[in-house]
Each structure stands twice: as structure tokens, then as C-alpha cells.
Amino acid sequence: MLGRPDITSFALGQPAPELFPVEAFIKASREVLASNPGALSYNLPLKSLKAHIVQLMAMRGVVCNESQIVVTTGAQQAMAIVSSLLLNRGQQLLVEEIIYEGIQLAVRPNEPEILTVPTDLETGMDTEEVEWLLRKGSNPAFIYAIGDGHNPLGVTLSYEKREHLVRLAQRYGVPILEDDVYGLLHYEGKPVSPMRAMDERMVFYAGSFSKILAPGLRIGWLVAPEETVPLLSSLKYGNDIDTSTFSQQVTCAYLASGGFPEHVKLLCEEYRIRRDAMATSIAEHFPDCVRVVVPSNGMFMWLELPTHLDALELLRFAIEAERVGFMPGVAFAVTGAERASHSIRLSFPNCPAPQIREGIARLGRIVKASCS
Amino acid sequence: MLGRPDITSFALGQPAPELFPVEAFIKASREVLASNPGALSYNLPLKSLKAHIVQLMAMRGVVCNESQIVVTTGAQQAMAIVSSLLLNRGQQLLVEEIIYEGIQLAVRPNEPEILTVPTDLETGMDTEEVEWLLRKGSNPAFIYAIGDGHNPLGVTLSYEKREHLVRLAQRYGVPILEDDVYGLLHYEGKPVSPMRAMDERMVFYAGSFSKILAPGLRIGWLVAPEETVPLLSSLKYGNDIDTSTFSQQVTCAYLASGGFPEHVKLLCEEYRIRRDAMATSIAEHFPDCVRVVVPSNGMFMWLELPTHLDALELLRFAIEAERVGFMPGVAFAVTGAERASHSIRLSFPNCPAPQIREGIARLGRIVKASCS
Numbered sequence A, B: 001m002l003g004r005p006d007i008t009s010f011a012l013g014q015p016a017p018e019l020f021p022v023e024a025f026i027k028a029s030r031e032v033l034a035s036n037p038g039a040l041s042y043n044l045p046l047k048s049l050k051a052h053i054v055q056l057m058a059m060r061g062v063v064c065n066e067s068q069i070v071v072t073t074g075a076q077q078a079m080a081i082v083s084s085l086l087l088n089r090g091q092q093l094l095v096e097e098i099i100y101e102g103i104q105l106a107v108r109p110n111e112p113e114i115l116t117v118p119t120d121l122e123t124g125m126d127t128e129e130v131e132w133l134l135r136k137g138s139n140p141a142f143i144y145a146i147g148d149g150h151n152p153l154g155v156t157l158s159y160e161k162r163e164h165l166v167r168l169a170q171r172y173g174v175p176i177l178e179d180d181v182y183g184l185l186h187y188e189g190k191p192v193s194p195m196r197a198m199d200e201r202m203v204f205y206a207g208s209f210s211k212i213l214a215p216g217l218r219i220g221w222l223v224a225p226e227e228t229v230p231l232l233s234s235l236k237y238g239n240d241i242d243t244s245t246f247s248q249q250v251t252c253a254y255l256a257s258g259g260f261p262e263h264v265k266l267l268c269e270e271y272r273i274r275r276d277a278m279a280t281s282i283a284e285h286f287p288d289c290v291r292v293v294v295p296s297n298g299m300f301m302w303l304e305l306p307t308h309l310d311a312l313e314l315l316r317f318a319i320e321a322e323r324v325g326f327m328p329g330v331a332f333a334v335t336g337a338e339r340a341s342h343s344i345r346l347s348f349p350n351c352p353a354p355q356i357r358e359g360i361a362r363l364g365r366i367v368k369a370s371c372s
Helices: A023-033 A047-059 A074-086 A101-110 A126-133 A159-172 A226-240 A247-258 A260-285 A311-320 A335-339 A351-372 B020-036 B048-058 B075-086 B101-110 B127-135 B159-172 B226-240 B245-257 B260-287 B311-321 B337-341 B352-372
Strands: A071-072 A094-096 A113-117 A142-146 A176-179 A203-208 A220-223 A292-294 A300-304 A343-346 B070-071 B091-095 B111-119 B143-146 B176-179 B203-208 B220-224 B291-292 B300-304 B343-347
Touching: A023 A247, A047 A071, A047 A220, A047 A247, A047 B343, A071 A074, A071 B311, A074 A101, A074 A176, A074 A203, A074 A220, A074 A226, A074 B226, A094 A101, A094 B311, A101 B101, A101 B226, A113 A126, A113 A343, A126 B291, A226 A292, A226 B075, A247 A311, A247 B245, A260 A292, A260 A300, A260 A351, A311 A335, A311 A343, A311 A351, A335 A343, B020 B245, B048 B070, B048 B203, B048 B220, B048 B245, B070 B075, B070 B226, B075 B101, B075 B176, B075 B203, B075 B220, B075 B226, B091 B101, B111 B127, B127 B159, B143 B159, B159 B176, B226 B343, B260 B291, B260 B300, B260 B352, B300 B311, B311 B343, B311 B352, B337 B343
Parallel strands: A094 A113, A094 A142, A142 A176, A176 A203, B091 B111, B091 B143, B143 B176, B176 B203
Antiparallel strands: A071 A220, A203 A220, A292 A300, A300 A343, B070 B220, B203 B220, B291 B300, B300 B343
């Protein structure tokens, strides 16, 4: 679908390209290259970037210091090296039944035995079930959790469940890998702090500039338990030596210019408009039996269609007859294939509101026709 | 040492920053960003970049096509994903006794049993020893080899040994991971084609723009057996999703401008001057008992000092008394610690010739004093 411009695609977790601060990046690239050709060399992770990340973490309610930070090539690498560190081959891993497919790819080289728990669409991961598994002797290498803007379910993990999960991590000695790449894309209500704010020994926090600045920078980071930083850095080196110094310096120059908080505000305003356009259009054009999770964070809206519908078949119809694309739920199913088979994930940041309204109306026709 | 500008460092495999085509990169960055904000998005690997890589491989005497290429975040990631693909935990791996430390880091998550063979300083890896190991039943997941500009030994693997190694790979069904990041930095004699030119089923070829353009781009590639490309691409996705689209497009724009062959020629001319300055100064200032490998490719000169010298101790003296840095041989020793303990690796591209001459004279004083 990537290569077909005639398709309205709600499939990918792409930020809006028209909102990238392109002029600022052109300026930053020129400044960086003209003042320091060393930006094109290998280098140690930039201390100045770490200082910016410390500030950004404070915006998320997390107090940390530079010696707890590992700069990575996107959050995906952060997850890959945490998996390398914590997960021995064949060991257990705990995730939700329906979850970001990238974590499955990140851990695959270690061939874990994957344990799953269900997710409540209003409060997030079922932490009672986590407790039950741990109490009966399961011993996962870590628990993977997305606190805000769950991919693909959109849900926010409640404050109570975050506390519960952290208590379990402490009691059973099982670390948490907290994926917070959507945390700053917040649309309503009071933001909840990440679990890293509650515990800095058991929580490995993964962040990224991909969703709040640009994926093409390939810059993410870990806020890790400090004693693990040397080994994580060595695993990172073994993976790709260093994260592009050029990207790091361009990002630093951009952040130093002071426009970042305003930029995040702009993203939140515009993405909220797009999210609302999508939710309103769904209410208008989809049958009532469709369950919709309207997220307060992130990029994704999760729809559960009537159980007799096959989302993969729907996708074929939608592309052929109405030129609309989305991700079928099964793409994210670890063990939750039954629920996922009649569900779809829609991404809303990547299209302007009028295109969203038109695309959803077209998709609604297909869903209605399939329901009747 | 990285942070001390008062030190003349021959330690790191850094290209000369003053030779980076900075103006061309400034122009390319502006053009790419101004014409297509999508350069900052996630994307599939660029077909146009693969087409350039096919041409570049032809410069190396290798015929390949785009469907055999995996774009990676530097050659290091290429090695990491080949290791993930081929190496099961605890399996055997065959390398030289003294070898690039990055391969050891790349394979470490798989905890291989490492088999080693010695290296002849004039013809490279001892392929008779490889044959002996294979014949007596060793079964490594792959053989790692650097054909040109061996890191750290500087040696070129002879044509006969390349043929021998490829025959062994075919006969025993053991793939070769060929690290060719220094191949285009060629200073004298007729270039020898990589082993990939002899076999496209058993040879995984790793290339990179780091040494011939700029490490800060973080762009490398694999030329792999075609049937392994889908799985390698999926392993790459699991590692870091994609290689910076921005970097890929800037590199493409630079390559399309046509200046690349001239740039490589310039690098070879200037690095040859630096190499010669280093070799001449060593002849002048070091005692006769020091054995020097003057490489016809790459970035490194290997020196074997009298056996009673401890290179680590020498490094401490050299930094304190003469402010000169280098890599002690032990940094590269898998099993060759005895040979490595009195050896050092000097990198010559990173300093202009006058600085090389001065630094080598200072280092020579220390070595002479230690010898007498």
C-alpha cells in the first residue's frame, strides 16, 4: 500500500509529514555541517543530547540523570538491546495478547516462551492476571508494557494498574520494559506519569523522537537502571556502533533553538483534530455494533467489529472497492487471535481531517454492507 | 583519549574529517528536505540507493542485483543480523586469532564457541588450518573474513586463499561473512576481487559508506544469498525498523551528483600519502627489530614489537610522556593474546602527514627507550 498514492491509508504509524519542522532541520543541518565536519564521524553519544533528554523526561514527570541514559537508533533498538540484556534463549516473556508487533520481532532472536495477559479497553493490561501468573511460579525475563497510546489498542494504562505492575515487578524481581514513544502526544485529561517515575531499579524506559519530531532521525533512548548502562552500551555498540552523530547533532541544534515544546503542542492540537474527525465520522458512518476505543494519547484507534466479520477479508474489499487501507488486528495478535480477527487498527495522524472524513465514510460503507 | 585534543591519536578507525564532502552534504540535505518532507518519515529501503550500491559493487568487481541487497545501519548491523540469522546459541564460529573486536561484540548475544586460526602477515588467514578444522569435524555457523585492509593486521588475503576459502565453504556448507568495508581504499597493486565475486550462494558480503563517505551517515549493506533477504530484512526491522530515510536520501543525492568516484580517488591519494609518511617515519624512528605490516588497503598499520614489550604499558607511557595514542594489540585478541600483547595497531587516515611524522617520532622515542 505504501507505493499507491490513490489509497487513503490509515495503516501505518506515520507522523504527519507536513508537520515536520523542515525549515528548522534545513537550518540545523547546515549549521551543524558547516561548523563541525566531525558531525559526520563516529563519536560517543552526545552529552548535550542526553541533557536535552533529561529535560524532556521531566516534561513526562520522570526525574533522571545523564548517566542513566543510553542513546539508541530509535526505540526499536532500545527494545532489542534490553531483550538482549535480559532475555536468555527460551526464557519466558510477558506481554499482552494483542500488542505492538515490533516487540515480537525484537525478542525473536532469543526465542522466548511468550506468556500473555488480556487487556481491558478502558484501563489497560490485566495486572491481576499478571499477578496470578507470577504467583503461580511464572518467571518472565521482563514484562513489556505501553502506558500511553497503546499500540494497537489505544488505551491508557490506569494509574492504579501502573502502581500495581510496579509493585509486582519489585516483589517478584521481574523488570518492566516501558514503551513510552506516544506519551507526549496527549489529547485530553491529566497525563499520567510513566512507571519509570515510580521506580528506577526495575523499569527500563524506552523513548523516541520518531513520533514527536521525525522517524527519519532514528533517535531513541533508554532510561535504564544505572548499573546496566555499561552493558547496554556495549550491546548497542555490537548492534550498530553508534547512533548517527549527524542526526544527534541536528536534533540537538533543533532542540537548542527552543521550538520543541511549541512543536509538541502543535502536534497535539492537530492530531486531536484528526482523532476527533475520525471518531465523529465513525459514529456517523459505522453501524452501532462497532466498538471504538478513542485514545487520549498516541496515534491509534482500535475498532472491534461484529464477531462474524473477518478483518482480513474486509481489508481486501476496502482496498479494492473503496481504496482505503488499515491494519487488520491479527497483525498484532500474539495469542489474542480470536478478538483480533474481527478488529482493525486505524492510524489518524497521517491524513488531514477532510481526507479522514472521506476515507472513514468509504470504509463505513464496506463495514455496513458486511454487517447487513 | 577521544576527549583530549592535546593527544595525537592513531587509535581509532576514523576517516579524515577534513576530507568529508561537507559542502555537497549541505547541498544534498537542503535539496532532500525541501523537496520531500517524507525523507523524515519511516520508509522502505530506497530502490535508488540499492541501484547505486549495485554500481559500487561493480567497482569492486562484484556483479549483483537489487534483490540481493539489504540496506543496514552500517556494516556493524549487517554483521549483527547475519549472526542472528546463521548462529544458534552456543554454536561454533570461525574467526582469526586476532580480529576486529566488533565481530566479537556482534556475535556475543549468541554466545558462540569461537574457533580460531592464525593469520600470516603477508597472505592473510591460514586457510590450511581452516581446512584442517573442517575436515576433523568442526562445524562453524559461519567463517568471518576481511579480504582487504584487515582490521587490525592490515594484510590482504591472497587470491589463492580466497579461492581456497570459497571452495571450503562450498564443500563443507559453511557460509562466509566477508567484511569489505576497506576494499575501495586501495593504495597499490592490482585490486583483488572480494570472495562474493566467486560465489553468491555461500558468501554474505558486508559493505559500508562509513570509510569511503562518512560514518555519521550510518549506512551499510549486505549483498546476501537472495533467498535469505526476506529473513535478514525482518531481523533488521526487529533491530531498528529502518535505516534513516534522511541519510539514505542524502547519500543518494550525493551519489547522483556524480562526485563519488573522484572522492574515492582523492581519499586513496591522501591516505596513501599518510600511510607512506607513517611507514617512512617508523623506519626512521623505530628500532630495526620492530616488524611493520604496511597495508595496500584500508586504515591500519600493524606493528610487532620485541616480545618482552608490553603494549598496554607502552600505551600508558606514550600517552603520559609523549601524548601519543594507539590501540594495543590485545584489544583484538580472541585467542592470539601472546602475539597481540607486544603488538600495536596504528590508524593513519585520521591525521595529516606532518602530524603523523611528529607523532611517530615521539612514539619511536618511547619504543627505543623500552628496547634498550
